Amino acid sequence: MNSAALTIGFVMLHTSPLDIPGTKDAGGMNVVVQAQAEALARAGHDVRIYTRRSDAAVPKRVEVQPGLAVIHLDAGPARLLAKGEHEAVMDEFGHLLDAELELDPVDLLHAEHWFSGIAALSVARGRKIPLVQSYHSIAAEPDSPLTDGERPESPGRLAGEKLLASEADLIIAVSEAERQTVIDRLGGDPDQIRVVPLGVDTELFYPCVTTVCAEQRDWLKRGGRPEVIVVGRLHPLKGFDLIIEAIALMPAETRPVLRLVGAPPPDGDEYAQGLHEAVARHGMLSTTAFDGALRRSELAERIRAATIMVVPSHSETFGLVALEAAASGVPVIARATGGLREAVIDGTTGVLVTGDDPQVWATEVANLLGDAERLERMGAAAREHAVNSSWIASGERLVEAYSLACAGRTA
Amino acid sequence: MNSAALTIGFVMLHTSPLDIPGTKDAGGMNVVVQAQAEALARAGHDVRIYTRRSDAAVPKRVEVQPGLAVIHLDAGPARLLAKGEHEAVMDEFGHLLDAELELDPVDLLHAEHWFSGIAALSVARGRKIPLVQSYHSIAAEPDSPLTDGERPESPGRLAGEKLLASEADLIIAVSEAERQTVIDRLGGDPDQIRVVPLGVDTELFYPCVTTVCAEQRDWLKRGGRPEVIVVGRLHPLKGFDLIIEAIALMPAETRPVLRLVGAPPPDGDEYAQGLHEAVARHGMLSTTAFDGALRRSELAERIRAATIMVVPSHSETFGLVALEAAASGVPVIARATGGLREAVIDGTTGVLVTGDDPQVWATEVANLLGDAERLERMGAAAREHAVNSSWIASGERLVEAYSLACAGRTA
Structure with missing residues (x-):
């Protein structure tokens, strides 16, 4: 003391x-x-x-x-x-x-x-x-x-x-x-x-250096799909539906793996059920994961194995997951709202997006996934941004x- | 050479x-x-x-x-x-x-x-x-x-x-x-x-020693749910539907987390869609994960973080996942069929189950999850069994x- x-x-x-x-x-x-x-x-x-x-x-x-x-x-x-x-x-x-x-x-x-x-x-x-x-x-x-x-x-x-x-x-x-x-x-x-x-816990959230990540990079080099991760309770406020619609607009062969992390809140799982239905309807069952709720160390592993994080939440007071992605060297595409405007430096550590048009989100995702140099630059800048917090x-x-x-x- | x-x-x-x-x-x-x-x-x-x-x-x-x-x-x-x-x-x-x-x-x-x-x-x-x-x-x-x-x-x-x-x-x-x-x-x-x-690759599949596993054990001690993992293509032969029905028979508060690992085969995802619907119908969305297909090192991490593996496949020539679970020190409840009867030593490294009655499977799962001493003994015997292969x-x-x-x- x-x-x-x-x-x-x-x-x-x-x-x-x-x-x-x-x-x-x-x-x-x-x-x-x-x-x-x-x-x-x-x-x-x-x-x-x-x-x-x-x-x-x-x-x-x-x-x-x-x-x-x-x-x-x-x-x-x-x-x-x-x-x-x-x-x-x-x-x-x-x-x-x-x-x-x-x-x-x-x-x-x-x-x-x-x-x-x-x-x-x-x-x-x-x-x-x-x-x-x-x-x-x-x-x-x-x-x-x-x-x-x-x-x-x-x-x-x-x-x-x-x-x-x-x-x-x-x-x-x-x-x-x-x-x-x-x-x-x-x-x-x-x-x-x-x-x-x-x-942000920079000892828990760190960039990809493990076997899993090496395998992921290797897999990408061999033509595998990049991975988009979205993290939050399965609640309408988190905008999971928007990212599903956005990915569905991409041609099937260029769609990334979509990893949805989180469980429904106790006051209902109608929204979660709708997400499962939307994924099935768009023929995305084989490229979408519903991870459920994860313990922190598991979350950290999955974030650093992802190519980008998307935060489509309708509002976030701070948007901690965006900072966790940054600490993991993962660029973030987030809605330009609330604390996310401070957590993501637009154009440097990620991209801020306005509005609810799935096509706009799909274009930002496709553009970033298609630009390896930009992905790497943003990832490095994101990590640097996060280690100061x-x-x-x-x-x-x-x-x-x-x-x-x-x-x-x-x- | x-x-x-x-x-x-x-x-x-x-x-x-x-x-x-x-x-x-x-x-x-x-x-x-x-x-x-x-x-x-x-x-x-x-x-x-x-x-x-x-x-x-x-x-x-x-x-x-x-x-x-x-x-x-x-x-x-x-x-x-x-x-x-x-x-x-x-x-x-x-x-x-x-x-x-x-x-x-x-x-x-x-x-x-x-x-x-x-x-x-x-x-x-x-x-x-x-x-x-x-x-x-x-x-x-x-x-x-x-x-x-x-x-x-x-x-x-x-x-x-x-x-x-x-x-x-x-x-x-x-x-x-x-x-x-x-x-x-x-x-x-x-x-x-x-x-x-x-x-089995015993350097890839090894028992729980990582931060993730420590956190999992700690979480269980604090009243968290144990985790049942099932691995395979989302195809009827793999019997995923049976394990969902079995878990649904358990009282909601004692249900384990159910982690389903695998993607639908290219000839159709009707079966996978039915699994998503069954999970929603039984009110299990908040305790079920659809992990999709995983790279090998990710699979290894998730197997060792699980409490038990269930292999309800209708037929398996060998049943490699059961051996991978064994190498991870994770007991297996498997159907008494084909190679699974050799991969699992009934009563020692896991339990063999006959038939398609979800209640029988539910009882075996509940009994094993409820017996910490047996879980530990079987996990250790399973690892020993696997390292010889x-x-x-x-x-x-x-x-x-x-x-x-x-x-x-x-x-």
């Missing part, structure tokens, strides 16, 4: 950092919280992550590494909840959290997603400790059109997010894009928002922010 | 050893021929593999390693052929092969599958060199019922196989089961049949057989 060591309570009500991203409700947020918590624990801070128990088989307290524990609170039934069901357990979760902190106090609470923020707000107030808030994603404007398959937001969400923007001691944004959204949409005070960019640096900036929040409280 | 070095011509008309197994028409045979050819080349023999060009982009001659080349002959159109179409190009292939050998002779021809044997027979006769025949699979009896989805055999097949059983200088069987089939079904002379068991040993036995065939010719 260093002299300024903090005891930090992450609050992550609706998904456990122990879940595999791409399964259940777990996604980029799980990766981020676990990585930041690990970096903080390694720096000598004492970190607990409070989450709701969604599985009766998991022990109440799991020690992940020295200084980092995950604590499961029995709020609501011990099963996965669909997203709309979480609001009903926020109160109970808050009471259980308060009881935990009574026995084992923390210096501050850092809430992830608005559910957690609302559950933690009164606890932090009652205990006179700062509440730091991360949103991860922010509700769309009430009058904005829904993306195909997207559920309308619960009416509580925008109100809850606005409340947190005014009541939390500090807001952490992961990108300039998110900071601007907090100001524009939630009326956040610019002085209360700090941008702490995410990191470490989780240790991200953790250090977080601690600076925490200190500000604690100082604000004391003052 | 050692003093007894041979120049060996493998004939593999309908599928290239350069194709990824589990894609196109490539399967276990491609693995076997490539591995034996590599072992023979490493032992100082000069090996060529003659195959039909099915892709205009592939060069005519590909040097795979010193002493091993693949030669693509332009018989028929440069595209994939469905299985029934190959008989029409056998003659043309034979003529082109003969022209090649005129320029660059070999000491013997080793034909793989009956197409190749028929194409090579008159070439070998004309050049007075021995013809060694491997079947890999043998036509079912004309009156035997077809498995669901299986096409009736072409009328030429059984006749062709019988002709080869009487005319080839030597028949190579990969298992006692195959030897018996050649005798019973094709009227083969027992003295003309040698059993040369296949090998190397491709070098397999190659040496092949050379003994070739010498017999050559001596028979000279005598």
Whole structure:
């Protein structure tokens, strides 16, 4: 422990950092919280992550590494909840959290997603400790059109997010894009928002040097198909349907292998089912893989074996997978939206694409796959871009922010 | 080159050893021929593999390693052929092969599958060199019922196989089961049949020691789902439908992840489409992966990360994947048929199952997954079983057989 060591309570009500991203409700947020918590624990801070128990088989307290524990609170039934069901357990979760902190106090609470923020707000107030808030994603404007398959937001969400923007001691944004959204949409005070960019684990995500990759390159040289990887929960927001339609427009003999990594979210697999049907309808079963959810090291292996990554998501607050691809030396074709505009340097580490025309996406994919020199140049630039973003640096900036929040409280 | 070095011509008309197994028409045979050819080349023999060009982009001659080349002959159109179409190009292939050998002779021809044997027979006769025949699979009896989805055999097949059983200088069987089939079904002379068991690459297939595997074990300890892997072309003969129905019978919360590795064969993807539909119908999209065809090193990684392998194939002459699982320390639940009865030692390295009742398969899977001690014991026994089978040993036995065939010719 260093002299300024903090005891930090992450609050992550609706998904456990122990879940595999791409399964259940777990996604980029799980990766981020676990990585930041690990970096903080390694720096000598004492970190607990409070989450709701969604599985009766998991022990109440799991020690992940020295200084980092995950604590499961029995709020609501011990099963996965669909997203709309979480609001009903926020109160109970808050009471259980308060009881935990009574026995084992923390210096501050850092809430992830608005559910957690609302559950933690009164606890932090009652205990006179700062509440730091991360949103991860922010509700769309009430009058904005829904993306195909997207559920309308619960009416509580925008109100809850606005409340947190005014009541939390500090807001952490992961990108300039998110900071601007907090100001524009939630009326956040610019002085209360700090941008702490995410990191990437460059020891896990590194360019192709393994046997698998050598075999892949060798295979490509012998006329094999290049590989396009898309990573995320199988949810309409991620735009998997768009990339399937785009690849279908390419002549069958020039189509790349399309690798879709991720599982359906707990609130339904109609979208996933539609993807399977679309692949069959376009005669792409023999060149498409549905990998399901992968553990992190498996994901890293598959990203570095891919030729390019495509991120067709309709919105991404940060777009961590794009940074993971960059660290793997893999160029990214991403939608020009939100944090992806910062994660991908257009024309240098990848390509940013606007709109939903599959032909436009198909052309970008075909152009990049067909230009070996550009692929290599972009891959190298991407890796260089990524190695400057470490989780240790991200953790250090977080601690600076925490200190500000604690100082604000004391003052 | 050692003093007894041979120049060996493998004939593999309908599928290239350069194709990824589990894609196109490539399967276990491609693995076997490539591995034996590599072992023979490493032992100082000069090996060529003659195959039909099915892709205009592939060069005519590909040097795979010193002493091993693949030669693509332009018989028929440069595209994939469905299985029934190959008989029409056998003659043309034979003529082109003969022209090649005129320029660059070999000491013997080793034909793989009956197409190749028929194409090579008159070439070998004309050049007075021995013809060694491997079947890999043998036509079912004309009156035997077809498995669901299986096409009736072409009328030429059984006749062709019988002709080869009487005319080839030597028949190579990969298992006692195959030897018996050649005798019973094709009227083969027992003295003309040698059993040369296949090998397994124990440097490629080894038990779980990587980060991925450590993460997998850690994940299981934390209540994650175990993983069942099934490997093969997505063809009814492989019985993928049976394992999907079996897993569907297990309670949803105890279902393992089901990983299906392989692509549809070129003669149709109706079966694959049915598998996708069955997985969706049973609500298993979130716990099922369709990996597509994998390169060998990727396959090895995924096998060793699995908890068990299931081989529900309706018939397997050898069942190489079962040996690959064994080498990876992964127990196998397989159908008690053909070579699988030799590849799996029932009760020691895995479990043999009879019949098509999904409940029976489900019970065996659940019992084995639920018994950590038995899993570990069987995994260790499987690895021990596999390390005694190397491709070098397999190659040496092949050379003994070739010498017999050559001596028979000279005598």
